[in-house]
Amino acid sequence: MKKIILSLTLLLFTIAGFSQQFKPVKVDSLVTVSMPAVYKQTDTLGQHIYAGTGTFGYMTVIVAPNGKNNTPLKKEKDLNKVLKEYITHIQSQSSGGSVQNIRDTTVGTLKAKAFTLKSDDGAGGFQFINFTLIYTQDATYTFEYIYPSERQALMGDEYKAFISSIKLSHDLQRNDQYLVPDTGMSTITKLEIYGSAALVIAFVIVLLVRRKNNLVVG
Numbered sequence: 001m002k003k004i005i006l007s008l009t010l011l012l013f014t015i016a017g018f019s020q021q022f023k024p025v026k027v028d029s030l031v032t033v034s035m036p037a038v039y040k041q042t043d044t045l046g047q048h049i050y051a052g053t054g055t056f057g058y059m060t061v062i063v064a065p066n067g068k069n070n071t072p073l074k075k076e077k078d079l080n081k082v083l084k085e086y087i088t089h090i091q092s093q094s095s096g097g098s099v100q101n102i103r104d105t106t107v108g109t110l111k112a113k114a115f116t117l118k119s120d121d122g123a124g125g126f127q128f129i130n131f132t133l134i135y136t137q138d139a140t141y142t143f144e145y146i147y148p149s150e151r152q153a154l155m156g157d158e159y160k161a162f163i164s165s166i167k168l169s170h171d172l173q174r175n176d177q178y179l180v181p182d183t184g185m186s187t188i189t190k191l192e193i194y195g196s197a198a199l200v201i202a203f204v205i206v207l208l209v210r211r212k213n214n215l216v217v218g
Contacts, residue, residue: 021036021037021038022034022035022036022037022161022165023035023036023037024165024167025039025050025061027048027050027061027063027141028048028063028139029169030168030169030171030172031063031134031141031166031167031168031169031172032165032166032167033050033061033143033162033165033166033167034161034162034165035050035052035059035061035162036052036053036054036059038052038053039051039052039059040052046064046065047062047063047064047065048062048063049061049062049063050062054158054162055158056147056151056154056155056158057145057146057147057151057155057158057159058145058146058147059143059144059145059146059162060142060143060144060146061141061142061143061144062141062142062144063139063140063141064139064140064141064142065138065139066136066137066138066139066140070137070138072137072178072179073137073177073178073179074178074179074180075178075179075180076111076178078178079111079135079177079178082135083113083133083135086113086133086135086140087099087102087113087115087131087133090117090131091117094117094119095119095120096119096120097117097118097119097120098117098118098119099115099116099117099118100115100116100117100118101114101115101116102114102115103115105132107132107134107166107168108166108167108168108172109168109172109173109174110134110136110168110172110173110174110176110177111174111177112132112133112134113131113132113133114130114131114132114133115130115131116128116129116130116131117129117131121148121149125148125149125150126148126149127146127147127148127149128146128147128148128149128152129144129145129146130144130145130146130147130159130163131143131144132163132166135177136172136176136177137176137177138176143162143163143166145158145159145162145163147159
């Protein structure tokens with residue numbers, strides 16, 4: 001029992017020590033994220049890469065400028081198509097890797113995609129990479145949290161601290177992703193409106209029929 005308590009105490013001290021080592025890193029003029037105090041920055045082929053090792057996982061942030069002649073996306077469906085292509089490309093770079101739990105999310109006012117890539121770690125086990133993708137007209141931001149399968153039950157708080165620390169400038173708005181806001185109604189809203197309209201029409205028809213019958217009787 002004492003050994004278990006000692007182990008838990010050491011684990012808590014480790015996590016507490018980690019949280020003290022987080023510090024905000026400005027990856028460009030518009031985006032900030034918290035990284036381990038000791039991190040490495042490299043510039044490769046125009047991309048800015050920030051990487052650091054946490055207690056349970058490895059964090060990477062990639063800022064990839066889009067082409068200067070990049071055509072602005074018009075609608076949300078165009079953004080969804082671009083993000084889908086990014087996910088397909090990432091999966092193709094991992095031999096035998098599988099993409100899991102693809103979902104929409106938001107970071108500030110921007111729409112993002114989150115998903116997990118599961119792949120062979122080369123030692124008979126698995127590793128996971130939790131991705132968050134943010135696309136803007138000027139740059140694409142990729143946030144990665146990499147961890148081995150045996151740490152899956154431990155990495156949750158560290159991962160949340162990393163992802164939830166992403167801060168965007170107020171200069172970044174949804175029109176930096178696509179130009180025309182989606183004003184379309186949801187399926188539920190459409191059903192509610194159409195259903196209400198059908199009831200009104202039916203009620204009017206009943207009134208007209210009753211009125212006509214009353215006139216005939218009179």
